[in-house]
Amino acid sequence: xxxxxxxxxxxxxxxxxxxxxxxxxxxxxxxxxxxxxxxxxxxxxxxxxxxxxxxxxxxxxxxxxxxxxxxxxxxxxxxxxxxxxxxxxxxxxxxxxxxxxxxxxxxxxxxxxxxxxxxxxxxxxxxxxxxxxxxxxxxxxxxxxxxxxxxxxxxxxxxxxxxxxxxxxxxxxxxxxxxxxxxxxxxxxxxxxxxxxxxxxxxxxxxxxxxxxxxxxxxxxxxxxxxxxxxxxxxxxxxxxxxxxxxxxxxxxxxxxxxxxxxxxxxxxxxxxxxxxxxxxxxxxxxxxxxxxxxxxxxxxxxxxxxxxxxxxxxxxxxxxxxxxxxxxxxxxxxxxxxxxxxxxxxxxxxxxxxxxxxxxxxxxxxxxxxxxxxxxxxxxxxxxxxxxxxxxxxxxxxxxxxxxxxxxxxxxxxxxxxxxxxxxxxxxxxxxxxxxxxxxxxxxxxxxxxxxxxxxxxxxxxxxxxxxxxxxxxxxxxxxxxx
Ligand SMILES: [Zn+2]
Numbered sequence: 135x136x137x138x139x140x141x142x143x144x145x146x147x148x149x150x151x152x153x154x155x156x157x158x159x160x161x162x163x164x165x166x167x168x169x170x171x172x173x174x175x176x177x178x179x180x181x182x183x184x185x186x187x188x189x190x191x192x193x194x195x196x197x198x199x200x201x202x203x204x205x206x207x208x209x210x211x212x213x214x215x216x217x218x219x220x221x222x223x224x225x226x227x228x229x230x231x232x233x234x235x236x237x238x239x240x241x242x243x244x245x246x247x248x249x250x251x252x253x254x255x256x257x258x259x260x261x262x263x264x265x266x267x268x269x270x271x272x273x274x275x276x277x278x279x280x281x282x283x284x285x286x287x288x289x290x291x292x293x294x295x296x297x298x299x300x301x302x303x304x305x306x307x308x309x310x311x312x313x314x315x316x317x318x319x320x321x322x323x324x325x326x327x328x329x330x331x332x333x334x335x336x337x338x339x340x341x342x343x344x345x346x347x348x349x350x351x352x353x354x355x356x357x358x359x360x361x362x363x364x365x366x367x368x369x370x371x372x373x374x375x376x377x378x379x380x381x382x383x384x385x386x387x388x389x390x391x392x393x394x395x396x397x398x399x400x401x402x403x404x405x406x407x408x409x410x411x412x413x414x415x416x417x418x419x420x421x422x423x424x425x426x427x428x429x430x431x432x433x434x435x436x437x438x439x440x441x442x443x444x445x446x447x448x449x450x451x452x453x454x455x456x457x458x459x460x461x462x463x464x465x466x467x468x469x470x471x472x473x474x475x476x477x478x479x480x481x482x483x484x485x486x487x488x489x490x491x492x493x494x495x496x497x498x499x500x501x502x503x504x505x506x507x508x509x510x511x512x513x514x515x516x517x518x519x520x521x522x523x524x525x526x527x528x529x530x531x532x533x534x535x536x537x538x539x540x541x542x543x544x545x546x547x548x549x550x551x552x553x554x555x556x557x558x559x560x561x562x563x564x565x566x567x568x569x570x571x572x573x574x575x576x577x578x579x580x581x582x583x584x585x586x587x588x589x590x591x592x593x594x595x596x597x598x599x600x601x602x603x604x605x606x607x608x609x610x611x612x613x614x615x616x617x618x
Contacts, residue, residue, distance in 0.1 A: 139283040146172040150239030155209035156247040158187040222256030224533030231264040256533035300427040305605035308420030312603030316392040316409040321365040344368035355479035360441035362449030367441040387415030388497035389440040396469030413596025414496035417607025424612040439476035460579035468560035478579040502568035504594035511537040515573035518586035534610035546574035
């Protein structure tokens, strides 16, 4: 659906809809007339002169009276953004792209000029997300083709690398996983999809531990959360092991294919959109798909906790005490805080078995993340300051933004105090950074190991406010592996 274009020649006459986007500073340099000299700039000139990009960017849609293109849209992106944002202004670009008046065109050409060549990946991700967005209708017979070309600030074409292409392809995989209806992608179907994606890949092996077998591997956390479902819970480990490597990175993904909350049932309104509770695992699946194509000399192990949190006679209960993989005991005080129980087992299992140099988990973990860092920044918690800083920077490079939240056992351990077990699974004071307390819970299960670890809470990022998947995390995790 998204194709790259390699030459600017003749682009002005090639598509039903033609779009040009650049930051305001490049418009001031008149780069647009150099990049697309034969476009109908006279139609937008007046609007361009009288508009400013502001902080969100602006779009000018014009009708040309011709057929190719019938619409010519010009997007001016903000000249400056805050230091928390990506210099790619990825979110601003995506948001303006969704305002293109496509007039049902089936053939859109998008040309983007960027002022920092390192931002090619991030703007390409914005266009891929847009492409998935306009093709989101399940029953659509005809798909809209989007063609992309990116230039630097001098107007020279930037070729799309294989690495960027691999990430864009993987975003589609990840978005499809999150958008899939929960009855179409329960644990059985999801496991099948994962096997299909990774079996027969170069240097890659896959192990699946499911149902009662989980107990034999001491993975009681995963087992208990999933035992109320008709479909068996499982831990799927995909191991990309190149013939030589210096580092091992583990990526853990929360794959709750549906989260009813269990016996601590989510009430009606809160169930809407809970199919996205596999968003962390979808990011990891996508990232690994891209990584394997890139063939880095890093061993990358993906651990996916694929589980459905349902209500039934076999459901795990509030007041249950579970002995986790780490050997620590957990008193359940909320069956809706299930993701951390699943993840803790995934973390403990892989950290002990593979002794990685880094372990990173991605999860739609807490509603509190959206209060703390909002819709545009995932929450990042880490026991390692250097890893945290690398990740924040990779977030800016890819546009998958993150903001660090406190990791401080001295302040959050007490939140999980239990009289009967080593800890409870849900924090007692909801005004004491519940996202950090959830991270504390995870850390408790690997605290004896000293492994640099980071936890991405992407509860507000897996889907946008309209309940449509975003592909968040694919570019982030794939690039992170290259940066460690
Ligand atoms: Zn839950």
